[in-house]
Amino acid sequence: MASDISPATAAARTPLNICVFCSAADLDGVYTDAAREFAGLIGKRGHSLVWGGSDSGLMKVVADGVQEAGGRLVGISVEFLRNVARPNADEMIVTADLAERKAVMLARADAIVVMVGGTGTLDEATEILELRKHGMHTKPIVILNTAGFYDGLQQQMRRMEAEGFLPLALDELVTFADDGLQVLELLGA
Numbered sequence: 001m002a003s004d005i006s007p008a009t010a011a012a013r014t015p016l017n018i019c020v021f022c023s024a025a026d027l028d029g030v031y032t033d034a035a036r037e038f039a040g041l042i043g044k045r046g047h048s049l050v051w052g053g054s055d056s057g058l059m060k061v062v063a064d065g066v067q068e069a070g071g072r073l074v075g076i077s078v079e080f081l082r083n084v085a086r087p088n089a090d091e092m093i094v095t096a097d098l099a100e101r102k103a104v105m106l107a108r109a110d111a112i113v114v115m116v117g118g119t120g121t122l123d124e125a126t127e128i129l130e131l132r133k134h135g136m137h138t139k140p141i142v143i144l145n146t147a148g149f150y151d152g153l154q155q156q157m158r159r160m161e162a163e164g165f166l167p168l169a170l171d172e173l174v175t176f177a178d179d180g181l182q183v184l185e186l187l188g189a
């Protein structure tokens, strides 16, 4: 269970814009509980959430949790999903297409966290990883491996590293964390 922190510690932390990629689907409690815990920490520690802007599934769980804990919400929506954008975000940017959305999400982020998700999350994660691989950004990328959801991906990436498919060490590209508290520890946040 995540512990709280004193106001003095919170004041010493630099507020970050934490970009979260995660599922737009309604999921089992094992995922929603972990997402709520992480979102609460983001908000309590004074960070902002940069996310896809929609009010559905795990995306909504995270946005609700951050907002309830006092964090700021920065939505990066896209024209064809404009009608499902969250109405009460602190900021909502509507991009023309998915490519522009990913670019804006990256531009607005200090760090990227990949939570459990489907193809949309995978699309966002691989683009941000690929840009980092090519040195187009140096923002930390953490995969929040709730309930071992990304064990298979981690195994695949280790194989890529071991067999020479990656031009850099895996831990220079991405870090895996077991829970939200560990994510924030890794980010120094």
Ligand SMILES: CC(C)=CCNc1ncnc2c1ncn2[C@@H]1O[C@H](COP(=O)(O)O)[C@@H](O)[C@H]1O
Pocket: 020, 021, 022, 023, 024, 025, 051, 052, 053, 054, 055, 056, 059, 081, 084, 116, 117, 118, 119, 120, 121, 122, 124
């Ligand atoms: C009709 C309705 C409520 C649609 C909501 N659908 C969505 N709204 C906003 N972003 C999305 C949506 N679907 C995919 N994405 C983007 O792709 C990721 C989720 O895709 P997935 O569920 O993992 O594959 C999110 O990080 C988000 O940025």
